[in-house]
Amino acid sequence: MTVAQPPAAPTGFPVGNAPCVVRANRAVNDRYRHLVLEAPPPLCRATPGQFFHLLCPPFVDNEPYLRRPMSVYRVAPEEQAIEFLYNVVGAGTRSLARLVAGDTMSVMGPLGTGFTIEPAYRHILMVARGVGLATMAPVVPWACRRGIRVTAILSARSPQDLMEREFAQREDIRVHPVFDQDGTSAVGRVEALLRGILDADRPDAMFTCGSNRLMTLLQRLGTEYGVYGEIALEQQMACGLGVCLCCVRPIRVGGEIEHQRVCCEGPVFDLQQVAGTWRHG
Numbered sequence: 496m497t498v499a500q501p502p503a504a505p506t507g508f509p510v511g512n513a514p515c516v517v518r519a520n521r522a523v524n525d526r527y528r529h530l531v532l533e534a535p536p537p538l539c540r541a542t543p544g545q546f547f548h549l550l551c552p553p554f555v556d557n558e559p560y561l562r563r564p565m566s567v568y569r570v571a572p573e574e575q576a577i578e579f580l581y582n583v584v585g586a587g588t589r590s591l592a593r594l595v596a597g598d599t600m601s602v603m604g605p606l607g608t609g610f611t612i613e614p615a616y617r618h619i620l621m622v623a624r625g626v627g628l629a630t631m632a633p634v635v636p637w638a639c640r641r642g643i644r645v646t647a648i649l650s651a652r653s654p655q656d657l658m659e660r661e662f663a664q665r666e667d668i669r670v671h672p673v674f675d676q677d678g679t680s681a682v683g684r685v686e687a688l689l690r691g692i693l694d695a696d697r698p699d700a701m702f703t704c705g706s707n708r709l710m711t712l713l714q715r716l717g718t719e720y721g722v723y724g725e726i727a728l729e730q731q732m733a734c735g736l737g738v739c740l741c742c743v744r745p746i747r748v749g750g751e752i753e754h755q756r757v758c759c760e761g762p763v764f765d766l767q768q769v770a771g772t773w774r775h776g
């Protein structure tokens with residue numbers, strides 16, 4: 496079956512770079528933290544899937560080099576706030592975890608191309624794994640406020656790691672949690688779940704982030720059911736502005752492979768165009 500044609504890509508907002516004051520930085524669970532920054536108006540604009548490049552502050556025993564890309568979790572221009580959900584994995588995110596209210600950090604963005612969510616959609620399917628939940632969460636209020644129904648499969652190691660409340664943000668959506676701990680996140684089990692949803696209530700589009708295995712599965716089912724899909728890719732970055740080329744990924748365009756920059760042409764790509772995989776499982 497042919498896959499539905501992608502809608503036109505959204506245009507980005509002008510990029511700003513400014514010091515932002517930390518309003519809050521609290522643990523959500525053992526793995527993830529929620530950072531709220533006070534940001535000047537040019538930065539308080541982003542579409543779901545776009546990201547900011549954060550200059551994580553140096554500490555005596557921890558000096559992260561280069562900025563770190565972080566998807567926007569929420570922007571609230573009326574509160575002059577931008578928010579992030581992040582996993583502490585290395586030097587940069589360890590520095591972020593030490594920030595307290597009143598500290599200042601440099602933030603650049605919004606950057607990249609976000610998800611295309613057509614107002615004509617009636618039902619979308621979201622499949623997120625791990626911190627991919629943070630990247631996809633802003634889609635939920637965006638869709639719900641436009642009357643688009645959301646069904647989500649959220650995959651995590653264990654119930655303690657699942658940020659279901661942070662993902663749903665009080666919106667009325669249908670969530671199917673799956674876990675490594677009880678085997679429900681295994682590809683075969685998720686495929687059965689997806690087929691049930693696709694057969695009973697075919698979505699207009701599918702969105703995913705956070706897992707190569709889920710990407711491959713959704714590419715296969717998207718082709719079989721003829722459902723358009725998008726994926727937000729994660730790639731290590733340096734400049735974040737399209738100059739250094741360290742973030743390129745192979746993308747299929749017109750039967751050829753092009754190496755496109757995740758920071759500029761992405762991080763959101765047409766699901767069927769992404770070739771090859773990255774390190775995540």
Ligand SMILES: Cc1cc2nc3c(=O)[nH]c(=O)nc-3n(C[C@H](O)[C@H](O)[C@H](O)COP(=O)(O)OP(=O)(O)OC[C@H]3O[C@@H](n4cnc5c(N)ncnc54)[C@H](O)[C@@H]3O)c2cc1C
Nearest residue numbers: 563564565566580581582585586587588629729730731762
């Ligand atoms: C567009 C984009 C949006 C992102 N959004 C979020 C988000 O909302 N929340 C969140 O927690 N994380 C997000 N990430 C990932 C985040 O940028 C990295 O976890 C962070 O840069 C790690 O920095 P560090 O100094 O703590 O770890 P490092 O010491 O740099 O790395 C620790 C480990 O993580 C690996 N790693 C680092 N960066 C990446 C990456 N980009 N992709 C895959 N593996 C990586 C390293 O190879 C190493 O194994 C996003 C990445 C991209 C590209």
Ligand code: FES
Nearest residue numbers: 735737739740758
């Ligand atoms: S990070 Fe430099 S080109 Fe993408």
